[in-house]
Amino acid sequence: MSQTSVLRSNDSRELVEDWILNLRKPCIIRDCAVGECLTKWKPDYMASTVGHKPVSVHESSSNRLRFLKKNFTYVVLPFAEFIQKASCFSRAGCGDCAGDDCDRRYYYYRAVADDVRNTPSDFRRDFPSLSPDFTVPSFLQPEKIFSCVLRCSSADLGLWLHYDVLDNVLVQVRGRKRAILFNPEDAEYLYLSGDKSLIHDPENVDLEEFPLFVKARPYVYQLEPGDVLFIPAFWLHYMISEDFSVAVNIFWYNLPRELYDQKDTYGNKELQPYFRAAQGVDRALKQLEGLPIDIQRFYMRMLRSKIDKALGLSRDRSA
Ligand SMILES: O=C(O)CCC(=O)C(=O)O
Numbered sequence: 001m002s003q004t005s006v007l008r009s010n011d012s013r014e015l016v017e018d019w020i021l022n023l024r025k026p027c028i029i030r031d032c033a034v035g036e037c038l039t040k041w042k043p044d045y046m047a048s049t050v051g052h053k054p055v056s057v058h059e060s061s062s063n064r065l066r067f068l069k070k071n072f073t074y075v076v077l078p079f080a081e082f083i084q085k086a087s088c089f090s091r092a093g094c095g096d097c098a099g100d101d102c103d104r105r106y107y108y109y110r111a112v113a114d115d116v117r118n119t120p121s122d123f124r125r126d127f128p129s130l131s132p133d134f135t136v137p138s139f140l141q142p143e144k145i146f147s148c149v150l151r152c153s154s155a156d157l158g159l160w161l162h163y164d165v166l167d168n169v170l171v172q173v174r175g176r177k178r179a180i181l182f183n184p185e186d187a188e189y190l191y192l193s194g195d196k197s198l199i200h201d202p203e204n205v206d207l208e209e210f211p212l213f214v215k216a217r218p219y220v221y222q223l224e225p226g227d228v229l230f231i232p233a234f235w236l237h238y239m240i241s242e243d244f245s246v247a248v249n250i251f252w253y254n255l256p257r258e259l260y261d262q263k264d265t266y267g268n269k270e271l272q273p274y275f276r277a278a279q280g281v282d283r284a285l286k287q288l289e290g291l292p293i294d295i296q297r298f299y300m301r302m303l304r305s306k307i308d309k310a311l312g313l314s315r316d317r318s319a
C-alpha cells in the first residue's frame with residue numbers, strides 16, 4: 001500500500017500549487033476553510049433547508065455500486081425523502097428512525113444541472129439555500145472551475161472505479177470516506193472499458209478473472225470531515241462512504257479549454273486529441289483490410305512497435 005501525503009492549509013500557497021501543478025500526485029489538504037457546512041450539514045438541516053426539490057438518485061440493494069454491469073436503478077425522490085432514506089441506518093445518521101421504515105436499500109446522489117445535456121453541475125446555483133454554507137478552497141482559481149458537484153451517500157457504500165479527465169478536489173463535508181486511488185500508469189492492470197473499470201470492488205478482486213490486478217498499486221486515503229482530497233485528472237478512484245456522507249467535488253480545467261470535449265458536462269469525456277488519435281487508429285486498421293490476415297497481423301505488430309517506441313518500451317530484440 002502506498003504512503004499518503006498530507007498538506008496543511010497553512011502550508012504556503014506555493015507548496016499547494018507546486019503539488020498540484022508540478023508534482024501532480026494525490027494528496028489530502030487538511031484544515032482548509034470550507035465554511036459552516038462542516039457543522040451545519042446534518043441530515044435534518046439539509047432536508048428542511050432544501051425541502052422537496054425532486055432529485056434523481058441511484059438506488060440499489062447492493063452496497064457496492066457497479067456502472068458497467070448496472071446493479072442500481074435511478075429513482076426520482078423529493079430531496080428531503082432521499083436524505084432521510086440515505087441517512088436513517090447510518091452510524092452518523094439522523095437518529096430519528098426507529099428502523100421500521102428502513103427499506104435496507106443504498107442510495108447515492110450525484111447532483112446534475114436541470115439542463116444536464118448542456119450545463120455542468122453547480123450546487124451553488126441549484127441549491128441556493130445550501131450555497132452560503134460552502135466556501136471554495138482558496139487555492140483554486142474561480143475562473144478555471146468547470147463544475148461544483150454535491151454528492152450524498154448511504155453509509156458503507158462503494159462507488160465504481162473510474163477516472164475523470166479534469167483535475168478535482170473532493171471536499172469531504174460529513175462522514176468518513178475511504179478513497180482508493182491508482183496512478184494512470186497502472187491502467188493496463190485495471191481492466192478499463194472507457195473511463196470505468198470492470199473491477200467491481202478493488203478491495204475484493206477475483207484474481208482468476210483479473211490476474212493483472214496484483215500489479216496495480218493502490219493509494220489509500222482515509223478522509224475525515226473537513227479533509228480535501230486532490231485527485232489529479234486520470235487518476236482512477238474508488239470511493240467508499242463509511243458513514244452517511246456528504247461531499248462537494250470541484251472539477252477544474254488544468255489544460256487549455258479547447259482540448260476538452262465541449263459537450264462534456266460530467267468531466268469524463270476523453271480529451272479531443274485522443275478522440276482524433278483513436279479515429280486515426282481505426283482508419284489505419286481499415287487500410288490493412290485488403291491484405292491476407294497473416295500479413296495484416298504482421299503490419300499490426302509493426303504499428304504496435306511504433307507506439308511502444310513512443311512509450312519508451314522498445315521491443316527491439318537485436319541486443
Ligand atoms: O466521493 C464520491 O462520492 C465520488 C467522488 C468522485 O468520483 C469525484 O469527485 O470525481
Ligand SMILES: [Fe+2]
Nearest residue numbers: 162163164237
Ligand atoms: Fe470521479
